[in-house]
Amino acid sequence: MGPLIGYRVVEIVGVGPGPMCAMLLSDMGAEVLRIERIGAGGLDIGIPAKFNLLNRGRQSVAIDLTKKEGAETVLRLVERADALIEGFRPGVAERLGIGPEACFVRNPKLIYGRMTGWGQEGPLAHTAGHDINYISLVGALHAIGREGERPVPPLNLVGDFGGGALYLAFGIVCGLLETSKSGKGQVVDAAMVDGVASLMTLFFGLKAAGIWTSQRGENLLDTGAHFYDVYETADGKYISIGSIEPKFYAELLRLLDIGEEDLSHQMDRKRWPEMHERLKVVFKTKTRDEWCAIMETSDACFAPVLSMDESPNHPHNKARGTFIEIDGVIQPAPAPRFSRTRPEIQGPPSEPGQNTNEALADWGFSKEEIIKLRKAGVIQ
Numbered sequence: 001m002g003p004l005i006g007y008r009v010v011e012i013v014g015v016g017p018g019p020m021c022a023m024l025l026s027d028m029g030a031e032v033l034r035i036e037r038i039g040a041g042g043l044d045i046g047i048p049a050k051f052n053l054l055n056r057g058r059q060s061v062a063i064d065l066t067k068k069e070g071a072e073t074v075l076r077l078v079e080r081a082d083a084l085i086e087g088f089r090p091g092v093a094e095r096l097g098i099g100p101e102a103c104f105v106r107n108p109k110l111i112y113g114r115m116t117g118w119g120q121e122g123p124l125a126h127t128a129g130h131d132i133n134y135i136s137l138v139g140a141l142h143a144i145g146r147e148g149e150r151p152v153p154p155l156n157l158v159g160d161f162g163g164g165a166l167y168l169a170f171g172i173v174c175g176l177l178e179t180s181k182s183g184k185g186q187v188v189d190a191a192m193v194d195g196v197a198s199l200m201t202l203f204f205g206l207k208a209a210g211i212w213t214s215q216r217g218e219n220l221l222d223t224g225a226h227f228y229d230v231y232e233t234a235d236g237k238y239i240s241i242g243s244i245e246p247k248f249y250a251e252l253l254r255l256l257d258i259g260e261e262d263l264s265h266q267m268d269r270k271r272w273p274e275m276h277e278r279l280k281v282v283f284k285t286k287t288r289d290e291w292c293a294i295m296e297t298s299d300a301c302f303a304p305v306l307s308m309d310e311s312p313n314h315p316h317n318k319a320r321g322t323f324i325e326i327d328g329v330i331q332p333a334p335a336p337r338f339s340r341t342r343p344e345i346q347g348p349p350s351e352p353g354q355n356t357n358e359a360l361a362d363w364g365f366s367k368e369e370i371i372k373l374r375k376a377g378v379i380q
Contacts, residue, residue: 002029002334002343007082007176010074011058012065012098013037014087016131016156017164017192018115019054022085024169026057027334027343030082033359035074036062036352038380049351053331057346061360062353062380069378071097077363078103082179083111083172090120100187110185111175115168117159119191131159134192140200147217147224163195218269220244226275227252227266230305237288238305239295241279252300256282353380 007030011022026032034055049055064070075098078084084103086093093099093114100112117134118124124137135141135158145151168190175188206212211220218224227243243252249266253259258278265271283291288304295302306314312323312330324333327348334343356379360370373379 001341002027003338003341004173005029005341007031008080009033009172010035010077010081010084012074012084012086012088012093014085014115016054016160017168018085018087020161020165021113021115021168021172022058023054023056024165025083025172026346029341029343032058033077033081033363034058034060034350035065035077036060038062038064038353049349049354050327051329052349053329055349056326056331058350059355059359059362060350060352061356064378064380065096065098067376067378068097069373069376071102073360073373073378074098075102075106076365078110079106080363081107081110082176083113085113085115085168085172087115090116090125104185108185109179109183111172111179111188112185113168113172113175113188113190115164115190117164117192119194120189131156131164131192134159134163135196138193138197138200139203140196142214143200143203143216143222145216145222147215149216151216158199159192159196163197163199164190164192167195167198224269224272226272226279229276229279231279231283233286233288233291234284235287235289239283239288239291240303240305242301244301248299248301251298252302255295255298255300258282356380 004025007025009022009025009030009032011018011032012035013019022032022034063073065074078098086098088096094101103110103112114120116125117129117131118127132141132153135153140158141151141153143151144154168188171188171190175186179185203212206219207214213219216222221228223229225244227241227249230238230240232238241252243249246263246266250260250263253263256279265275286294291302292304296304304314311317317323321333323330324345325331326345329348334345337343357370360373360379361367365373370379
């Protein structure tokens with residue numbers, strides 16, 4: 001029912017951002033076929049398939065890409081696909097015989113999505129790396145952390161999923177829109193360093209304007225400001241405050257019973273340390289639930305800091321259906337939402353290679369061809 005229903009995507013299995021990009025497209029209705037690699041350790045996913053939620057909503061086919069017949073099988077699938085996702089180091093797909101040129105021969109309208117950390121060219125293009133490295137190179141990690149402390153890696157949300165998966169999904173959808181006009185396919189080079197740099201656009205602007213410094217914990221959004229921070233409560237839990245606008249800051253002070261004389265000093269950076277200490281003392285006087293009762297429905301820009309165990313049960317998340325349960329596993333629902341073409345998760349994660357026979361048949365392979373490929377060890 002999602003807005004991408006009718007589109008077909010081939011996903012050459014990788015880790016992290018590639019699978020998330022494929023999950024996003026599947027959640028929006030696209031038919032995504034996962035190609036698990038055999039003969040190269042590609043079937044070891046590390047956790048039980050049931051809990052590998054980034055793989056949800058797709059069928060899984062196991063193919064040995066080191067065999068010539070394996071590459072030919074992928075190219076046959078490409079003929080019926082609208083897009084392809086791969087996350088190899090530069091040049092690997094070409095060596096396997098499934099690079100862009102080979103795919104465009106079979107399907108000139110294909111959108112060929114490439115997911116890498118460093119990009120397809122540049123001095124680091126062929127070196128290994130992970131999220132923490134990519135966000136380091138473009139200034140993001142340096143900016144995250146408290147004053148006088150080391151930078152804090154924000155899980156792998158910024159590089160893998162923000163600058164990687166989301167930008168590749170955006171790029172693929174943009175490519176599909178352009179192809180509908182031109183009739184021509186193209187390559188989407190989604191590098192995490194590029195995506196994270198794009199995410200940092202606001203902060204580079206603030207830095208150029210002299211509003212942001214390179215010192216962690218001294219700025220508006222990095223816990224430097226007392227009205228944009230996390231505070232401990234009497235029961236050892238935490239709440240978050242983001243009262244940036246003056247009217248929201250006034251509401252915060254009103255609810256905390258702090259004098260109006262402090263309103264005019266909100267953006268006085270010299271007073272931020274002092275106000276931090278005052279808020280620390282105030283928030284320690286009540287439990288998290290008591291503060292929720294006072295502030296949660298106000299305009300003070302307040303929220304409790306919930307764990308992953310707690311968040312699915314919060315009344316707001318329950319009312320919106322932000323989390324759902326599939327096959328006994330609680331997980332985030334598809335996002336964003338559409339008024340008419342409602343996205344739905346197309347099923348739980350498949351075991352690697354679980355759907356080889358039926359999926360290949362759905363994509364145009366005959367029963368005889370499937371048997372021949374199996375006997376040759378090309379599929380599993």
